[in-house]
Amino acid sequence: MYDFSYHNPDSVAGAVSAMNKAEDGKFVAGGQTMLPTMKHRLASPSDIIVLGGIAELSGITVDGDSISIGAMTTHAEVAASSDVQAMIPALAALAANIGDPAVRNCGTIGGSVANNDPAADYPAAVIALGATVKTSKREISADDFFTGMFETALEEDELITAISFPKADAAAYMKFENPASRYAIVGVFVAKTGDDVRVGITGATPCAHRGMRLEGVLNSNFSGDALESVEIPVDKMNADIHASAEYRAHLVKVMTRRAVAACS
Amino acid sequence: MPVINLRVNGNPVSGEVEARTLLVQFLRDNLRLTGTHVGCDTSQCGACVVLMDGKSVKSCTMLAMMADDCDVTTIEGLANGSELHRMQQAFMDNHGLQCGFCTPGMIMSALDIVERNGNDLDEATIRRELTGNICRCTGYHNIVKAVKAGAKAMGD
Ligand SMILES: Cc1cc2nc3c(=O)[nH]c(=O)nc-3n(C[C@H](O)[C@H](O)[C@H](O)COP(=O)(O)OP(=O)(O)OC[C@H]3O[C@@H](n4cnc5c(N)ncnc54)[C@H](O)[C@@H]3O)c2cc1C
Ligand code: FES
Ligand code: FES
Numbered sequence: 001m002y003d004f005s006y007h008n009p010d011s012v013a014g015a016v017s018a019m020n021k022a023e024d025g026k027f028v029a030g031g032q033t034m035l036p037t038m039k040h041r042l043a044s045p046s047d048i049i050v051l052g053g054i055a056e057l058s059g060i061t062v063d064g065d066s067i068s069i070g071a072m073t074t075h076a077e078v079a080a081s082s083d084v085q086a087m088i089p090a091l092a093a094l095a096a097n098i099g100d101p102a103v104r105n106c107g108t109i110g111g112s113v114a115n116n117d118p119a120a121d122y123p124a125a126v127i128a129l130g131a132t133v134k135t136s137k138r139e140i141s142a143d144d145f146f147t148g149m150f151e152t153a154l155e156e157d158e159l160i161t162a163i164s165f166p167k168a169d170a171a172a173y174m175k176f177e178n179p180a181s182r183y184a185i186v187g188v189f190v191a192k193t194g195d196d197v198r199v200g201i202t203g204a205t206p207c208a209h210r211g212m213r214l215e216g217v218l219n220s221n222f223s224g225d226a227l228e229s230v231e232i233p234v235d236k237m238n239a240d241i242h243a244s245a246e247y248r249a250h251l252v253k254v255m256t257r258r259a260v261a262a263c264s
Numbered sequence: 265m266p267v268i269n270l271r272v273n274g275n276p277v278s279g280e281v282e283a284r285t286l287l288v289q290f291l292r293d294n295l296r297l298t299g300t301h302v303g304c305d306t307s308q309c310g311a312c313v314v315l316m317d318g319k320s321v322k323s324c325t326m327l328a329m330m331a332d333d334c335d336v337t338t339i340e341g342l343a344n345g346s347e348l349h350r351m352q353q354a355f356m357d358n359h360g361l362q363c364g365f366c367t368p369g370m371i372m373s374a375l376d377i378v379e380r381n382g383n384d385l386d387e388a389t390i391r392r393e394l395t396g397n398i399c400r401c402t403g404y405h406n407i408v409k410a411v412k413a414g415a416k417a418m419g420d
Contacts, residue, residue: 006266006283006329035286035325036307048283050330076319100396101376102310105319106326180308182395 001038007049012056012136012159015049019157022047027159029072029111032103057110057161060084065167068134071110071160076101078109088129090171090189094121097175099182110160113145116152116207118238119183123208125173126163127200128189134162149206168193172262174255175203178242185243188255190218192263197222199256204248205236214256222264224257268332272297273341281328287321288312290328291338299339299368303398310397313369313376314338320376322396339368351375351414360410362401373397374411383419385412 007018019025026045028034029052037043051057057072060081067087069078078084079096098104098112098121112122113133126133126142133140136159145153154160168191175187184203188211191198197218199211217226232252237245265280272295279294291297291314303311305324312324315337342349348356351374361367377385377393390411391404399407 001284003282003284006327008329008332031327031330032307032325035327038284039305048327050327052330100310101373101380101393102313102320102322102396103307105376106321 005047029108030106032107068164075104094173119203124189124200124202128191131165170263172259174258186251190259285328287326288323311369313372350417354414355410358410366399
């Protein structure tokens, strides 16, 4: 990797100001995506602004019926949090199955959501639970946040500070994982609150998205059998050495069925 | 060049590093602690796992600067003179290695597993917890046995 200037600010304002002064700056959270990317020279930033020294970005707080998770909270911390386990157990279970223990000890929720890898786990939960992404500038709703492959609504100098998840009555995440990396070949997060069902799908297409057709049938009949009639458009699916488009389309239904079963 | 100060295996160390220096390069090249291995350099294999403030991390996927002010433990920090750490001894007793290249990472990961899961580990837990550590030689069977025995011995 090429050399860069290193910044270690202790506040969100300091991080944003370092970014604005940099020619081609990049934030680094856990580095679990950023460092491999830099080693491959797919990114060669002039300045690295690490977020690990900013205390206000860490920690989990319960606020009535929602739980707010600081951007720098690691996957291991989310998995082990008794508050997350009590309020949204499916979210703790999702975090516990990201990558491997060493990745979970470093990787953060903010980094995962900002990166928006098409096969990342958290985006499915953010979408299905209707979470709010809090940034250094504003609050962005889940439906507006993920805009394309590795693309989000974030501006260059905008920092995720926390993500707030409302509690669901029932929720479950099922992923068909790549056995080598544990990334999702297809992952489906189903959340049910009252009569409202939301489905977040990752891995299947270039960008995590809501499963509107699946929600349509599940809203009137919350059962695996109701899914039979739903057509998953094969031409929108990713295809690679791990799984064909047809296989992914099939997996979307299978994972949804399993998630619905785990909710009921 | 930036200077970092940290503790490695209990000893204070400091050194000048380029910002892009990886923690594993600092350990191996600056400190000559070559027990921490680089198997892939792409964050996949776990040969480079060390403990940072007690938690397992891949030292090839961390900048040395990010370990500033931290406590790092490497495989060299485990034995007490010629007396092996109980987890090391368990790898020896159970034939938990062949070429030994993956072993430092396996042992450091095993200590993190014991820290989080306790001393009485079942096979399924050990296999799930070792997903980030790749071994080309053993077929894992004896590694799993070694981690189970080592975990138990650490509790005795
Ligand atoms: C071997 C391996 C296996 C993995 N398996 C999985 C898996 O199964 N499922 C999965 O979902 N992921 C997986 N990952 C990815 C992992 O979860 C990463 O931790 C995550 O994608 C990025 O988080 P990070 O904190 O490391 O971010 P970094 O790598 O530091 O940053 C990633 C990107 O986000 C930006 N960024 C970071 N924090 C913020 C912020 N607060 N505000 C704005 N921008 C920010 C950075 O600028 C960068 O562009 C795996 C990674 C590895 C190495
Ligand atoms: S060398 Fe670090 S994971 Fe392989
Ligand atoms: S013993 Fe050779 S790689 Fe594991």
